[in-house]
Amino acid sequence: MALPRPEQKESKQYPKHPAGAYQLILADVIYLGHRIHEWKKVRKPQERVALIWQSLELHPDKPERFELANEFTYSVFDRASLRAFLEGWLGAFKSEAEAEAALVSLDTRIGENVIGTVVHKPSADGTKTYVNVKGVSPLMKGMQKQEIVAYTRQKFWAEKIEKYQADYALWTAEQDVEAAKGAERFQDVPASLQAGQAEDDDDSLPFD
Numbered sequence: 001m002a003l004p005r006p007e008q009k010e011s012k013q014y015p016k017h018p019a020g021a022y023q024l025i026l027a028d029v030i031y032l033g034h035r036i037h038e039w040k041k042v043r044k045p046q047e048r049v050a051l052i053w054q055s056l057e058l059h060p061d062k063p064e065r066f067e068l069a070n071e072f073t074y075s076v077f078d079r080a081s082l083r084a085f086l087e088g089w090l091g092a093f094k095s096e097a098e099a100e101a102a103l104v105s106l107d108t109r110i111g112e113n114v115i116g117t118v119v120h121k122p123s124a125d126g127t128k129t130y131v132n133v134k135g136v137s138p139l140m141k142g143m144q145k146q147e148i149v150a151y152t153r154q155k156f157w158a159e160k161i162e163k164y165q166a167d168y169a170l171w172t173a174e175q176d177v178e179a180a181k182g183a184e185r186f187q188d189v190p191a192s193l194q195a196g197q198a199e200d201d202d203d204s205l206p207f208d
Contacts, residue, residue, distance in 0.1 A: 015060050017057055019131075022057060023055070023113060023114075023116075023143065023146065024113070025054045025055075025056075025114075025147070027054040027067070028153055029107040030049065030052065030157050032048040032157075033047070033164045034046065034047055034167075034168040035164050036164075036171045045171060046073050046074075047073065049074040050157065052069050052153075053136075054066075068132075076099035076100055077096075082103070086099070088136060089138065110148075111147070113146060114139065115139060115140065115143075118131060118133055120132075
């Protein structure tokens with residue numbers, strides 16, 4: 001007797017914001033803390049920030065506006081993704097000080113309207129589609145500013161902050177342990193070598 005086929009669990013499909021150019025409103029700016037990022041087997045902390053956008057487009061199955069989000073490394077050095085994103089919106093920065101001032105005052109721009117380029121990006125395995133705001137620019141002349149409607153920060157963000165904090169605390173503890181081990185190894189080195197001197201001078205060349 002053949003065994004029954006296993007049950008297939010279908011992942012729930014959520015409506016996605018359409019791709020294209022759309023009017024968006026900056027609804028929230030969330031400082032997320034330090035995320036531990038791994039690159040080439042090296043783990044380092046990165047400060048992160050999220051920009052939450054409210055679209056004028058409505059969900060097809062409920063009278064609510066779509067929300068979109070960008071998460072960036074919290075940095076405005078010349079090759080940072082966030083700097084390029086902000087310059088598309090605010091114009092090129094003339095100095096690092098001007099860029100940093102724009103960064104730390106992002107929350108004062110909540111409520112500002114922009115034109116956002118919304119793109120769909122498939123996951124590596126092709127099973128998911130991510131919706132991203134690739135870039136934003138100021139409203140065109142004649143476009144009417146809209147207000148944020150019924151925005152509440154989703155619980156997801158508090159959970160992400162908590163995870164980042166826990167991961168960062170663990171990474172910091174690991175760094176402290178490694179530093180302590182390094183100090184112990186240094187103490188085991190003879191004092192003459194610690195000072196950068198040869199322990200045995202028998203091989204030194206004689207001076208005339």
